[in-house]
Amino acid sequence: MEVKEISQAVIGRLPRYFRYLGELKDEGVERISSQELSGLMKVTASQIRQDFNNFGGFGQQGYGYNVESLYREIGKILGLDKQHNFVIIGAGNLGRALGNYMNFERRGFIFKGMFDANPELVGKDVRGVKVMPMDQLESFIRENDIDIAVLTIPKTSAVEVADKLVANGIRAIWNFAHVDLNVPEGIQVENVHLSDSLMKLSYNINRYSSDMK
Ligand code: NAI
Known part of the structure; x- marks a missing residue:
């Protein structure tokens, strides 16, 4: 995946997404919509969609995001797959x-x-x-x-x-x-x-x- 010029504001929000998704994953949640994530995180669904669009969207419209793969992708973007x-x-x-x-x-x-x-x-x-x-x-x-x-x-x-x-x-x-x-x-x-x-x-x-x- 090609990642270009992401604003520091977006980067600054990624660790919080990563934390929430990690908790959802641990609870066994497999899919989550931007609306549901919005309710949990008190961030608007459109903000979430805009943020994720910086990285190619991560999900299919109307179908929600796969928690596990979103968690993994955001981790990769944050460089957390490396030691x-x-x-x-x-x-x-x-x-x-x-x-x-x-x-x-x-x-x-x-x-x-x-x-x-x-x-x-x-x-x-x-x-x-x-x-x-x-x-x-x-x-x-x-x-x-x-x-x-x-x-x-x-x-x-x-x-x-x-x-x-x-x-x-x-x-x-x-x-x-x-x-x-x-x-x-x-x-x-x-x-x-x-x-x-x-x-x-x-x-x-x-x-x-x-x-x-
Ligand atoms: P502290 O006094 O307990 O520890 C400072 C340590 O640094 C001491 O063990 C001292 O021997 C060592 N030290 C001093 N000069 C050194 C040097 N040139 N090379 C290697 N070691 C050296 O102080 P504390 O409470 O651990 O705070 C450390 C620093 O962090 C302070 O400057 C404090 O202002 C700052 N601080 C920053 C916070 C922040 O949120 N950014 C929060 C708390 C403290």
């Missing part, structure tokens, strides 16, 4: 919480290594992975086919560490440090700021409260 090895830089609270989360493996993201600048953390075990010192980072990335680095270090050192990662062949950075990284074209960065989501929640609390007045 991605990742390392975590920063074995503090956040880094350890991410390292301890098992579900990434289910999606093909394999936790291979963890690094920290604090010698007291070196050798500590996070779900079977030992924390390594930063001077082993470069050779580890090269020798273990690592394509994703998770950055859970303070913003003061994130830029420097990101440069080192890129120089050693990292293809993508999942960046939790509160700083924008300047990486060369072709390197993918996904910034995650949990507080952005919290601020959105705060906005909605306030809006809801003022609507009630």
